[in-house]
Structure formats: structure tokens, C-alpha cells
Amino acid sequence: MSAKPAVLLIGGVDPQGCAGLTADIQTVSHHDCHPVPLVTALTEQRSDGLVNLGALSAEAFLTQYESCVADFDIAAIKIGLIPDRHIADCIVKIVERHQVPVILDPVLAASSGGLSIEPEVSEIIRKQLLGKITLLTPNLPELGRLSAEVQPMELAAQQLLNEGLAACLVKGGHAETAFATDYFSSAQTTFYVYQPRLKNQVRGTGCVLASSIASQLALGHDLRDAIILAKAYLTRGIRDANQQGPYHLVTHHRHPLTISDIPRLCYRADLIGKHFDFPACPKNLGVYPVVDSADWVERLLTIGVKTIQLRIKDKATAKTRSEIFDAVATSQQHHEVSFFVNDHWQMAIEAGAYGVHLGQEDLHDANLLEIEQSGLRLGVSTHSYWELARALALNPSYIALGPVYPTTSKQMPWAPQGIERLQQWQSILADQYPLVAIGGIDVPRARILKQTGVNSVAMISAITQADDYQSVTRELVHLWADHHL
Ligand SMILES: Cc1ncc(COP(=O)(O)OP(=O)(O)O)c(N)n1
Numbered sequence: 001m002s003a004k005p006a007v008l009l010i011g012g013v014d015p016q017g018c019a020g021l022t023a024d025i026q027t028v029s030h031h032d033c034h035p036v037p038l039v040t041a042l043t044e045q046r047s048d049g050l051v052n053l054g055a056l057s058a059e060a061f062l063t064q065y066e067s068c069v070a071d072f073d074i075a076a077i078k079i080g081l082i083p084d085r086h087i088a089d090c091i092v093k094i095v096e097r098h099q100v101p102v103i104l105d106p107v108l109a110a111s112s113g114g115l116s117i118e119p120e121v122s123e124i125i126r127k128q129l130l131g132k133i134t135l136l137t138p139n140l141p142e143l144g145r146l147s148a149e150v151q152p153m154e155l156a157a158q159q160l161l162n163e164g165l166a167a168c169l170v171k172g173g174h175a176e177t178a179f180a181t182d183y184f185s186s187a188q189t190t191f192y193v194y195q196p197r198l199k200n201q202v203r204g205t206g207c208v209l210a211s212s213i214a215s216q217l218a219l220g221h222d223l224r225d226a227i228i229l230a231k232a233y234l235t236r237g238i239r240d241a242n243q244q245g246p247y248h249l250v251t252h253h254r255h256p257l258t259i260s261d262i263p264r265l266c267y268r269a270d271l272i273g274k275h276f277d278f279p280a281c282p283k284n285l286g287v288y289p290v291v292d293s294a295d296w297v298e299r300l301l302t303i304g305v306k307t308i309q310l311r312i313k314d315k316a317t318a319k320t321r322s323e324i325f326d327a328v329a330t331s332q333q334h335h336e337v338s339f340f341v342n343d344h345w346q347m348a349i350e351a352g353a354y355g356v357h358l359g360q361e362d363l364h365d366a367n368l369l370e371i372e373q374s375g376l377r378l379g380v381s382t383h384s385y386w387e388l389a390r391a392l393a394l395n396p397s398y399i400a401l402g403p404v405y406p407t408t409s410k411q412m413p414w415a416p417q418g419i420e421r422l423q424q425w426q427s428i429l430a431d432q433y434p435l436v437a438i439g440g441i442d443v444p445r446a447r448i449l450k451q452t453g454v455n456s457v458a459m460i461s462a463i464t465q466a467d468d469y470q471s472v473t474r475e476l477v478h479l480w481a482d483h484h485l
């Protein structure tokens with residue numbers, strides 16, 4: 001068995017074992033990482049408040065740190081309670097020594113109140129630490145402290161980015177809505193992640209979220225996926241919260257991801273919680289050729305294909321338009337055909353297509369409300385957990401995962417997903433969304449994928465580059481015949 005990645009947990013001890021390092025250690029352990037705790041403070045706190053921060057001396061802290069790293073390679077760092085400026089200075093030096101992801105959950109304004117951290121700590125965080133970390137996870141009051149109370153939170157986060165912060169996840173924004181919403185901002189992107197607000201007041205949730213993100217990064221996930229996975233972990237933990245003394249505590253678990261745990265992701269505040277309602281399509285879409293001309297559509301429908309997509313790239317607008325109209329007309333001459341148009345959603349609406357297929361970038365440009373109102377089905381591509389969170393927010397007609405195998409038909413930044421990931425998507429989507437596999441699928445691979453129970457296999461080259469496309473298509477259609485319900 002390979003060694004578990006070690007996560008350095010810098011934070012305070014809660015003598016009641018609920019928040020701080022105890023929550024961090026439990027979280028990291030449940031992610032199959034090794035927790036390496038580095039104590040900043042031995043706090044005195046009870047249900048009626050915090051009476052003493054109990055900061056360690058800088059000397060004791062640094063001696064402890066040397067032991068922490070003596071025998072472990074640190075894969076990620078999570079920082080919680082920084083009790084005073086001396087510990088803050090030490091943490092700056094520690095962070096400089098490690099070229100690993102660093103998550104800072106700034107304990108500046110506890111939701112329970114009663115905590116008073118000297119203002120110099122905020123200053124050191126702002127001036128010396130923010131530019132060195134991977135992600136800051138403040139709540140709204142903490143964001144206020146760090147940004148000199150700039151409003152709204154989107155601007156406050158942007159100000160911290162302007163000052164050198166790489167990325168910020170503001171927790172609990174839009175508290176007035178029915179949805180618990182976090183706001184992510186980095187130089188590359190901004191988005192909201194939201195979930196129905198759970199009623200439980202649960203202790204230590206900030207620690208669990210930040211430690212979970214650190215663990216996911218230590219395991220090799222990219223930041224956006226780490227956030228989605230950590231949010232899902234926390235949601236499950238809050239929903240199943242257990243009562244200990246006067247508190248509700250997060251329940252830690254290793255259960256597989258479920259669709260309700262995954263937060264939804266959107267790029268616009270006015271779409272938080274919006275319920276889309278795209279019509280259903282057949283659950284088992286079966287063999288799903290993706291072709292680049294109306295002629296191909298005609299050829300393949302004649303052979304018995306029932307699901308097909310017209311994917312035109314780099315043709316003049318007028319030509320694209322006439323191809324789409326021709327293909328729609330052809331599809332309507334055949335019985336029970338699901339004909340999707342890739343990218344060109346406006347022309348798809350005008351031509352009266354059955355549906356559109358949009359990738360994540362396409363979703364940015366598309367008017368989703370217009371597509372929904374037009375009654376077209378919507379298929380959405382996914383390649384990662386955060387893209388799945390985005391797709392689920394749209395409640396689409398089907399979800400595609402790719403590239404399952406290496407493909408030569410399109411250059412993409414994604415490594416092949418493999419069958420295990422496909423099976424994970426299937427168990428997450430369960431019966432709620434048809435799942436389409438795409439990328440490098442030929443006849444032998446389609447045969448293998450059929451065993452997984454996936455609802456559909458989409459392909460370009462296996463058909464359009466085949467020496468004998470008719471026999472390949474017939475074989476595929478025959479192979480999946482009993483799937484087409
Ligand atoms: C069934 C199916 N799945 C995925 C894709 C890819 O769509 P997208 O991400 O929009 O990329 P382009 O096809 O536009 O290059 C697809 N077309 N069909």
C-alpha cells in the first residue's frame with residue numbers, strides 16, 4: 001500500500017474535542033491522508049464562550065514544527081487559528097519553506113463570537129501570508145476584517161486578489177436565500193456553489209471544509225474539484241450530524257458521493273437556486289454518433305441509428321444554418337429519432353431540433369432560459385466534479401462524461417477518465433439522468449462499456465473514419481439494440 005499523503009494541520013486545540021485540530025485530524029484521516037498536527041494554541045473554551053486563546057510561544061511552536069516535518073514530506077498545509085503576531089510570523093516562515101498547496105481558514109471572527117484576535121494578526125495575514133497561499137476560506141465577517149469592510153463580498157474578494165491572493169472561497173454568502181451559498185473567486189474564474197440550507201447549527205464546519213479541501217489537494221485533485229468534493233463531504237457530515245453534549249458535530253464518513261451531496265455551481269448570482277426544467281429524453285440513448293454534416297445524419301439514420309448529433313465546427317454561418325435545417329428535416333422523416341445540435345443553440349431552436357448539446361464553455365454564452373422555454377432537450381458535457389456540479393444545476397436531459405478513452409478527434413486538457421470514473425458517474429446519477437460516454441469509443445470498447453450499464457456511447461471516428469461505416473454502425477446498433485427502450 002502506498003504511503004498516505006501527509007497534511008500539516010496548523011491550528012488550535014479545542015479542549016472539548018469539537019472544533020480546531022480535533023476536527024481537522026478527523027477530517028484528514030477520513031480522506032485517507034495522514035494528519036500532522038502543529039499546535040498554535042491550547043485554547044480554553046466551553047459552550048458559553050472562549051476565555052483564553054492560550055497561544056504557544058514562538059520558540060515552542062517552531063521546535064514542535066521541526067518534529068512535525070522531520071520524518072514526513074508534507075503534501076498540503078491547512079492553517080486555522082493564529083492566536084498572535086508571533087505565531088503569525090512563524091507561520092509565514094513555515095509556508096515559505098513548503099512548495100505545496102496551502103489553505104488558510106482565518107479564525108478572526110468565530111460565528112459564536114467571544115473571540116478577539118489582535119489586529120496585528122490580520123495585518124500579517126494580509127501583508128505577508130495572502131500572497132503565499134493557495135486558497136483563503138473566510139466567512140463574511142472575516143472577509144470584512146481582511147478587506148477593510150469592502151462591500152459586496154464579490155468586490156471584497158476581488159480586492160484581496162488584487163493584493164496578491166490566488167483564490168478565495170467566501171463561506172455563507174447570500175445568507176438571506178434559502179440556499180447556503182459560497183462564492184469562489186480567482187484570477188481565472190468566479191462562481192457560486194450552493195445547496196439547500198440545512199437547519200442544523202453544527203460546530204467546526206469551517207475546520208472540516210478547509211481540512212477536506214487540503215486533503216483533496218494533497219490527493220492530487222485540482223482546486224475546483226477539491227472544493228466541490230469538500231462541500232459534498234461537509235454536506236453529508238452536517239446532514240448526519242451527531243449530538244455530543246450541547247453541540248451538533250459533523251459526522252465523518254467514507255460513503256460514496258451521492259447526487260444530493262454535490263453542491264450546484266453557477267456563474268451568476270441571479271441563477272442561484274434557479275430550477276431548470278429541460279424535457280426528458282429516452283433514458284437509454286444507445287449508440288450516439290457525432291457527425292459533421294447533414295449527409296452523415298441521413299446515412300446513419302437510414303441504417304437505424306436513433307440518437308445523433310450534428311457537430312459543425314469551422315463552417316460559414318450560412319452553411320452551418322442550412323446543414324442544421326437539412327438535418328432537422330431528415331431527422332423528422334425518421335421514427336423516434338433524438339437529434340441534437342452541438343453548440344449552435346439558436347439555430348437549433350429556429351430549426352426545431354430535438355435538442356442541443358453544450359459544453360461548459362458553450363454554457364457561458366448560451367441563453368439557458370431561452371433554450372428551456374423553447375422546449376429543446378439539453379445535453380451537457382462534463383469532465384470533472386466541478387463541471388458535474390455545473391451540469392446538475394441545470395437539471396439537463398442527459399449528462400455526458402468524457403473522454404473515457406484517449407481520443408484523436410479533439411484536443412482537450414483532460415486525461416482519459418477510465419471506466420472506474422464512468423462507473424462513479426453512473427452511481428452518482430443513478431436513475432436521475434441518462435449518462436452518455438464519449439471519447440475513443442470503438443466497437444470493442446462499446447462492448448466493454450455496455451457491461452457497465454452506461455446508457456449511451458457517443459463516437460466520432462469509429463464511424464466516420466471507418467473503412468466500412470455501414471457495417472461498423474450496424475454492429476454498434478445491434479450490440480446496443482436491447483438498450484434502446
Ligand atoms: C455526447 C457528447 N458529449 C460531449 C461532447 C463534447 O461537447 P463540447 O464539450 O461542447 O465540445 P465540442 O463538441 O463542442 O467540441 C459532445 N459534442 N457530445
Ligand SMILES: Cc1nc(C(=O)O)sc1CCOP(=O)(O)O
Nearest residue numbers: 402403407409439440459460461
Ligand atoms: C467531441 C468530443 N468531446 C469529448 C469530451 O470528452 O467531451 S471527446 C470528443 C471526441 C470524440 O471523438 P472520438 O469518438 O473520435 O474519440
Ligand SMILES: [Mg+2]
Nearest residue numbers: 343358359362
Ligand atoms: Mg461545444
